[in-house]
Amino acid sequence: MEGLKPKEETKDDSLLSKISGDFLECTICLEPFKDPKVLPCLHTFCEDCLKKFVAQDKVKNKFLCPTCRTETVLPKGGVASLNNNFFVQSLSDTVQAHKSLVSKEDDKVPCDNCEEEGASHGCVVCEEFLCDDCACAHRRGKRTRSHEVIGAAEFKEQMITKTETLKSKSLPICPKHDDEKMKFYCETCKHPICRDCTVLQHKNHKYGYLVDAVVDVRAKIKDKLKVARQKMTKYQDKASAVAKKQAELDTSRKKAADDINAAAEEEIKYLTSLVKRRQTELKEKLAAITADRSKQLSATADSVESTLGCLSSTVDFSQKVVEHGSDFDVMNVYSDVTERLESLLKGPVPHIPGDISHVLFDPKTRQKEKVVVLGNIVDEETQDDEMETEEESRAEATFRFTVDNFNKLDEEKISPARFIRNLPWKILIQPEHNANKKSLSVYLQCDADSNSLWSCSASAELRLIPQKNGVQTYTRKFEHIFYSKENDWGFAEFMPWQVVCDPQKGYIKDNKIILEAYVRADAPCGEKETIVGNSDDEDLLKGETEEEEQLQTEATFRFKVENVSKLNEEKFSPAVVIRNLPWKIVAKPEHNANNKSLAFYLQCDADSKRLWSCRASAELRLIPQKNGVQTYTRKFEHIFYSKENDWGFAEFMPWHEVCDPQKGYIKNNTIVLEAYVRADAPRGMKEIILGNIFVEEILKKKMEEEEELQTEATIRFTVENFSKVKESKFSPAVFICNLPWKILAKPEHNANNKSLGFYLQCDADSKSLWSCSASAELRLIPQKNGVQTYTRNLRHLFHSDEGNWGFSEFMPWHEVCDPQRGYIKDGKIILEAHVKSGAPYITA
The missing domain is CATH 2.60.210.10 (Apoptosis, Tumor Necrosis Factor Receptor Associated Protein 2; Chain A)
Structure with a gap:
């Protein structure tokens, strides 16, 4: 008996290796199956587990398989009417019987008949262990006398070998009819049945013996399995291909990430060099300002010290003469002392400017999508009209437009330009008359004055801002591709005119309305070029270091205007190239009502047929030609572009003051104008690009990025x-x-x-x-x-x-x-x- 144990252990291991424990366990309760029910998707669960699962679902007549989420329709009887999984139950019983046989010693196997004595025999036909008494009765019985009865050890060996095949030749009992085995197969219902079923529920159906039908069915299933295995092979190949592609994708991602990092590092190095260069410029500017201020303070200190020494010695001498000198001594020095004191007292007290120590660093807070800006050195009071904080290359912006005297509006009104993606965007409004209706029309205009091909995809939200508490902002949205022939888009009937003009509605106040536009634009597409100035202007060719001069970021230039009293039209200075753009001074007389003024403008005279813009700050000066008169200056900051290439002051100074010699600005009928200009790098249809990520698939969506390409x-x-x-x-x-x-x-x-x-x-x-x-x-x-x-x-x-x-x-x-x-x-x-x-x- 002991010699059989290794063999039995080997058999047990062999059987258990053929079927996993998971296959015989419910995935809901993780216990061995109890009354297993099989779903159409061939997943099996305990009957009670399914009942609890289905009860949680709000839909009563169907549910999703807990494993694969396949939809299953409940039969009329509910979960209990689902098909029993006899195979799993039988397999579970076979595995349990196999384990029981292997684990029991030969002399301790009980009799399956009386369940009292130990078994000494076994019936091969009935597959039952029998004790001596039951074996004798088995041989005498009329129905069992022909059965083969053998020794218990041999019978046990046969049963272990039989259960190891995982097949049971015994037929299950019909769940509807006790003691009746399901040995028939109903062709009509496609289900095994018992003898009673053939007479009752399946009386008129086509049926036959299950053993006869199973041969053909096994063959059909094997054919299907052959095709299924072939498909499995294909799917396994696909799984391998997916894994391979995933590995390639990971490699591509890593390489793309490395390339992005490399490009970014290169850009960081470049931007770092720009920052350091700007840092050096700022420090040099700071050093120059402070050195000049220190020189002024040092000169003032020397003057104060010298004057103080003179006063001190004179006062000391005079005091001693008055207190200790004789009458003769006093009278003898009287004339000299009084003359010296009067001379010292007449001298002006040195003026120390209050802002001479006012030097600070203005960091200019960075915002989204800004270029590198460290800040600037401020050596005087902050100007009221500071430079706009957002860059024209930003991808989105919100801007407002206040319309005065609204009820008298009879033509279109256009807001100042706001730069987004380096394109000038404006709000355009006008009254619209349709039949008997009058409406407020509101449009967004991309006012790009370009002779080249260009386009820009944008989304916008146009808003009418309420001016009364409790009233909501009125908004309308759209998406559009702007281009040269279709550069505005919006709503012809944005809101009825009478609604806008009704103060009770809350959108008008003091006859003013406020419009707002939120714009988000893609990068514009079109031709690109390096912006240059007007090559026809001979003044651009002057200068010994023209190439360097064109790249300068700032410059000061003067313009003498002769015969001022006879001036009746525009006068232009020669061009000075800053940032590769030609800048000029424009002067002319300006007539407003009864006033006449000197108009003084700065013009960026870029003769380009492409889109361009340039942000600049300027100080326009009228230079005095008489001692003791201060320079008259006015400052501004502005974005110059193709449609708005000049900016300045229509009433720079009253004309009579300019022409008055006593004011000191005119001499020999000539005035001297000066402009200090500092410009950022000009922008065209360009943007900072590290690179791009490319995929093979074409992504279909309404507003595809770079759809135009x-x-x-x-x-x-x-x-x-x-x-x-x-x-x-x-x-x-x-x-x-x-x-x-x-x-x-x-x-x-x-x-x-x-x-x-x-x-x-x-x-x-x-x-x-x-x-x-x-x-x-x-x-x-x-x-x-x-x-x-x-x-x-x-x-x-x-x-x-x-x-x-x-x-x-x-x-x-x-x-x-x-x-x-x-x-x-x-x-x-x-x-x-x-x-x-x-x-x-x-x-x-």
Whole structure:
């Protein structure tokens, strides 16, 4: 017996290795199955566990499998009516029997019949252990006398071998009919049944012996398993491919991250050098200011010390003469003492400027998307009109526009420009008359005065700000692609006029309304170039160090205006190049009502057909030509750009004061104007770019970042009231290769025929010469089943003088309008154009 133990242990290990304990445990309670129920997805759970799980679900007639989330519809009887998993139950019983057999010693196995005595025999047919008495009775019984009865040890060995196959030849008992084994199979219900079931519930069904049906079923299942294993192999290959791609993605991510870090480090080094350079400039400026101030204070100190010494000696001598001198001594020095004292007393007391020690560092707080700005050295009182804190390269901004005398508004009003993404944005309002209605129209305008191709995708929220407590801000939102031909967008009927003008509504106060725009813009797309000045100006060529001069960040230049009394038009100074832009002084007489003034402006005379801007601060000065007269100065800060390239003071100084010789600013009918200008680096259609992350998939979304750079796209255009169309109809623009493409549809009359004219238009409003090669498929989309799309193809070189191309006789008009043809429905037709474009060429 002992010699069998290793063999039995080996068998036990072999059997248990074939079936995991998890397979025989409920995943809800983590215990061995009790009354296992199998779901259509083949996951099995205890009946009670399923009842508790289903009770938690709000939907009573169905639930999701706890394992795979597959939806299962509950039968009428609920969980109890779900199919029993006889296989799992049988397998569980087999495994338990196997464990029991292996664990028991041969002489301690009880009799399965009387359950009192130890077993000494076993019936092979009944698969039962028998004691001596039960074995004798078994051999005498009429039904069992023919059964094979063997010794207990041999029977145990056979049963261990049998259970190891994990198959049980015994049939389960029918859950509806006691003591009846399910040895029939109902073909109608696809379910095993017992003999009583064939007579009762399945009386008229097609059924047969389960043992006969199982052969064919096993073969079918094996065929399905073969296909399933092949699919498993494919999925395993896919899993390996996914793992491989994941590894490649991780490698790509790491490399991209390393590249980003490298690019960022390079940019950091560059920006660090800029910061250090600025630091050096600030320290040098600080040293120069303090050295000059120290020199002034030192000179004042020497003067004070010298005068104090003279006063001290004179007072001391005079005091001694008065107190200790004789009458003769006093009278003898009287004249000299009084003259000396009077001379010292007449001398002015040195003036020490109160702000001579006022030198501080203004850090200029950094904000989102600002360029490197450390700050500035302030050596005088802070100006009221400080430079705007946000940079023109920011991606978003909010700005307001106050409209005075609103009820008298009869034309459009435009706000000052606010720079976002280096483009000037404005609020535009006007009264709009539609039939008997009058409304307030509010638009957002991208006021880019450029002769080149450009576009910018933006989203905006236009707001009417309340001026009464408890009233909510009125807002309307939109998204739009701004470009040269469509540079404003908004609402023609933003709000009824009478509502705006009603003080009870709370939007108007003292006849003023306040509008606000929040704008978020993508990086603009268009041509890029380095901004240079006007090369035709000969004054730009003057100077020995012109190349260095053009890159200077600040400069002071003067302009003599002769024959001032006869001045009646603008006078321009020669250009001085700062930051590679030409700057000039503009002077002219300005007439306002009964007043005449000297107008003094600074002009950035950049002759560029591209978008550009430059932030600058300036001090405009009228230089005195008479001793004792101080320089007259006025300061400002401004963003110069193509549409607003000059700025200054229309009433710099009254004309009569300029022309009055007593004031000291005019001499020989000539005045001297001076401008100190400090400019930031000019900006064009450029932004700081470290790089970009590229993926192979095309991301479809409404406002795709850099959508304008796509090389192909499909445009769809629905034309309503088609039969009544008498003029050209245009679709909204879709940007391909940064050019705006549209569908153009119109009726074409040729002799006695009328046709649908269908064209593709490249709507690029540019003063530059350009060309673009494109191919397209123009389509008329059917709206009736079984009708094919009608298509015609074209290939054309579009250019500035020929911006559209297509078919004047795309389809006869009567065929388009015939509902039987299937192209028109509810008076509408649908046109479509798939366009593939090459990169545009700018030739001039």
